[in-house]
Amino acid sequence: MKRIKLLDKEFALTIPGSDIKKATWQMAEKMNQDLKDKNPLMVCILNGSFMFSADLLKLVEFPCQISFVKLASYEDMGSTGTVKELIGFNEELKGRTVVLLEDIVDTGITVESCVNQIKKTGAKEVLVATMLFKPAACQRRINLDYVGLEIPNDFIVGYGLDYNGYGRNLPDIYSLVK
Numbered sequence: 581m582k583r584i585k586l587l588d589k590e591f592a593l594t595i596p597g598s599d600i601k602k603a604t605w606q607m608a609e610k611m612n613q614d615l616k617d618k619n620p621l622m623v624c625i626l627n628g629s630f631m632f633s634a635d636l637l638k639l640v641e642f643p644c645q646i647s648f649v650k651l652a653s654y655e656d657m658g659s660t661g662t663v664k665e666l667i668g669f670n671e672e673l674k675g676r677t678v679v680l681l682e683d684i685v686d687t688g689i690t691v692e693s694c695v696n697q698i699k700k701t702g703a704k705e706v707l708v709a710t711m712l713f714k715p716a717a718c719q720r721r722i723n724l725d726y727v728g729l730e731i732p733n734d735f736i737v738g739y740g741l742d743y744n745g746y747g748r749n750l751p752d753i754y755s756l757v758k
């Protein structure tokens with residue numbers, strides 16, 4: 581199994597990019613059926629979601645607008661439990677179908693906070709798409725409309741996810757070697 585080192589930690593390859601690609605195709609296929617008449621606003625939650633959003637959005641065939649928000653809740657290898665909004669929305673969300681694009685739902689704190697915030701703006705519906713979901717880590721009851729892969733509760737890097745800013749550019753996903 582391929583291993584890499586980022587700063588002081590070692591990681592082993594656990595999800596090859598080919599599995600991510602397949603899951604992305606499946607998510608896009610479902611969205612192409614569900615969202616074709618909804619003119620949604622697709623929202624990439626930065627930083628982590630940049631790679632997933634770019635890959636997914638190349639596959640969608642329905643008319644949509646694309647926007648970005650920047651939220652942060654992780655420091656080092658754990659959730660702080662607080663979601664900081666670093667860049668917010670400037671679109672009118674009232675009456676819109678909004679689709680949040682996340683790289684990962686881990687504790688669920690980030691996506692729950694984002695969904696609640698958007699609901700207050702009068703959006704018609706808020707859907708959530710996440711490439712990765714850690715069911716064993718999730719502390720919130722949230723509805724996930726599109727899930728790429730369910731994964732174990734291990735700290736991971738790659739495909740947008742980082743360890744102190746490193747590893748986001750890796751096309752595969754690696755798990756912390758304990």
Ligand SMILES: O=P(O)(O)OC[C@H]1O[C@H](OP(=O)(O)OP(=O)(O)O)[C@H](O)[C@@H]1O
Nearest residue numbers: 626627628652653654686687688689690
């Ligand atoms: O379900 P949660 O436990 O809330 O974790 C998920 C969030 O954590 C990561 O963001 P992070 O706060 O690390 O910021 P980043 O996207 O800039 O890396 C990831 O991109 C999600 O937004």
Ligand code: HPA
Nearest residue numbers: 654686734735736741742
């Ligand atoms: O496992 C993870 N790795 C990196 N960033 C994260 N943000 C939430 N979970 C993770």
